[in-house]
Structures are given as C-alpha cells and as structure tokens.
Amino acid sequence: MPTWDPTHYLQYADQRGRPFFELVDRVAAVDPRSVVDLGCGPGEQTATLTRRWPQAAVHGIDSSPEMIDSARQHAGPRLRFTVGDLRDFDPATIGDEHAAEHGVDVIISNATLQWVDQHRTVLPGLVAALRPGGWLAFQVPGNQNEPSHTLLHRLGQDPRFAAYCGGIDRRVMPPAATYLSDLSALGCAVDAWETTYLHLLAGEDAVFNWVSGTGARPYLQALPDDLRRDFVADYKELLREAYPVHDYGTVLPFRRIFAVAHKPA
Known part of the structure; x- marks a missing residue:
C-alpha cells in the first residue's frame, strides 16, 4: 500500500467528494x-454522516496513519477515527456495543476497495458484519482503461523503470453487473450503476496533479529520486498529449462504479 498525503488528496476535494455523496x-x-x-x-466526508444520520455513532477506519491523523480533527462525541484494515473489519472491535451485539447498520466504503487484493472476496464478510436490514454501499473507480492509467502502466514497463514498477498490479475493476451478481448471491437487494464524470481541471499538468494524489502513487513511491524525476517528466508529457488543455480547462473523464446492498431483515 502507498503512503498518503491528505493535503494533496484534498486538492480536488469537491470533485472527489461528489461520488461519495451520490453513493x-x-x-x-x-x-x-x-x-x-x-x-x-482525511475524514471530511465521514463527518457529514453525523448530520445525515443524527442518531448514529459514526466510526471512520483507514489503513493510513497519515489519513487518520488528519481525520481526527473532525472527531467528536459521535464520530471516531481508527487505523485499521478493512479486510479485518469486525463490529466487535470498534467500541460500539450496539454494533458488537447486533451488527452494523450502515457500512460505507468510498474509493477504497480497489486497493485491496482480490477485493470481491471481502464482500461476504462485510455483508456478514451488517445487522439484519443493514446497508452496504461502496464505490470504486472504473477508469483503469483510460489513458491516465494505461499510459502510467505502459511507462512502468519501460526498461528504465520496470525493475521498480513492472510488478505493480493495475487492478482493473469489474463492471457494476458483477457486483450486482455477487451481492445478490449473498441474499441482498442490490442497486448497482455506473457514472462517468467529466471533471474540469484548472492549471498546468492538471491530470498529473490529480492522478499523482491517488492512482499514480504506487509508481511514484516505488522509484528512487533520480528515476522518479525522469518518470514524472515522461508521464506529464504523455498526459498533455492525451488530455489537451482547452480555453475552459482540461477535461478528465472519470468512470465510477457504485453498488448499494440491502441485507434482508
């Protein structure tokens, strides 16, 4: 797993946050x-869940200590943050007696499962962690076949960089219909869909700035400093060709895949 920079991630907080709220x-x-x-x-979106559900105890979990350190500024009487791995999630460990005894009422996971190896194998455990009548909702990026990612992967195979980046898994996400099938097989009623956002980005090398905060981080962090400079220069040039700048900004098409599952009561 890469390490994370909350400040960089939040540079596009408004546009990154839209799928969360629609989910x-x-x-x-x-x-x-x-x-x-x-x-x-970094917890900003998690904090809004206390307003959406004013009777709920909300618990944010992330595997990144950097993200949790940033998130804790939002903590309050009904909102807690903990470092943890979602693959090991257990309602009994979050300090909520109701969840420990009955299961969790709502589990949200926004743009996270794509970082988990064989992520579909965790879905049965997440559904099992819900109380009867509970809800599981998640969203994953579906843009792995867009130039932002195909160019990144291709450059990572370049002989100059392959020793460091060649083994990084692209983790192409399946279509929404696959999640509908998986969750239906677990007995849930499922709402699944896909949306392609057209993010309008400002500034020089805007697509690089976006991707370097998320999908490109494993590549950038795998490289030593001297090779990283060459990699970044080449990647920026490729992105400029793939995503031309218009008078009104740079358009980044971004497909996202959503699934909301309702466990039977």
Whole structure:
C-alpha cells in the first residue's frame, strides 16, 4: 500500500467528494445507530454522516496513519477515527456495543476497495458484519482503461523503470453487473450503476496533479529520486498529449462504479 498525503488528496476535494455523496444518497437507512466508513481518508466526508444520520455513532477506519491523523480533527462525541484494515473489519472491535451485539447498520466504503487484493472476496464478510436490514454501499473507480492509467502502466514497463514498477498490479475493476451478481448471491437487494464524470481541471499538468494524489502513487513511491524525476517528466508529457488543455480547462473523464446492498431483515 502507498503512503498518503491528505493535503494533496484534498486538492480536488469537491470533485472527489461528489461520488461519495451520490453513493450515500442512495442508502435508505432510517435512524441507524451505527455507521462505519471503511477507507475514510482525511475524514471530511465521514463527518457529514453525523448530520445525515443524527442518531448514529459514526466510526471512520483507514489503513493510513497519515489519513487518520488528519481525520481526527473532525472527531467528536459521535464520530471516531481508527487505523485499521478493512479486510479485518469486525463490529466487535470498534467500541460500539450496539454494533458488537447486533451488527452494523450502515457500512460505507468510498474509493477504497480497489486497493485491496482480490477485493470481491471481502464482500461476504462485510455483508456478514451488517445487522439484519443493514446497508452496504461502496464505490470504486472504473477508469483503469483510460489513458491516465494505461499510459502510467505502459511507462512502468519501460526498461528504465520496470525493475521498480513492472510488478505493480493495475487492478482493473469489474463492471457494476458483477457486483450486482455477487451481492445478490449473498441474499441482498442490490442497486448497482455506473457514472462517468467529466471533471474540469484548472492549471498546468492538471491530470498529473490529480492522478499523482491517488492512482499514480504506487509508481511514484516505488522509484528512487533520480528515476522518479525522469518518470514524472515522461508521464506529464504523455498526459498533455492525451488530455489537451482547452480555453475552459482540461477535461478528465472519470468512470465510477457504485453498488448499494440491502441485507434482508
């Protein structure tokens, strides 16, 4: 797993946050008592869940200590943040008696599962962690076949960089229909869909600035300083060709895949 820079990640907070709110909006939980955000990042979006569900205890979990350190500025009486791995999530470990005894009412996971090896294998455990009638909602990026990622992967195979980057897994996400099938097989009622956002970015090398905060981090962190400079220079040039600058900015098409599962009561 890469290390994370909350400040860099939040550079595009408004545009990165839109899928989170559209995901949460499709969760029809009424007065849940326990809500968990797996992969909560810097916590700004997690904090909004206390307003969405004013009776709930909300717990944010992220594997990045840097992200949790940033998130804790938002902590309060009903909002806690903890370093943890979603693969090991257990309602009994979050200090919520209701969740420990009955299961979690709502689990949210926004743009996180794509970082987990064989991520579909964790879905049964997440559904099992819900109480009867509970909700699981997640979103993953589906843009791995866009130039931002195909060029990154191709450059990583270059002989200059392959010793450091050649083994990085692209982790192409399946279509929404696959998650619908997986979650339906677990007995859930499922709402699954895909959306392509056209993010309008400002500034020089805007697509690089976006991707270097997320998908490119494993590549950039794998390289020693001297090779990283060459890699960044080449990657920026490729991105400029793939994403031309217009008078109104640079357009970054970004496909995202959503699934909301309702566990039977």
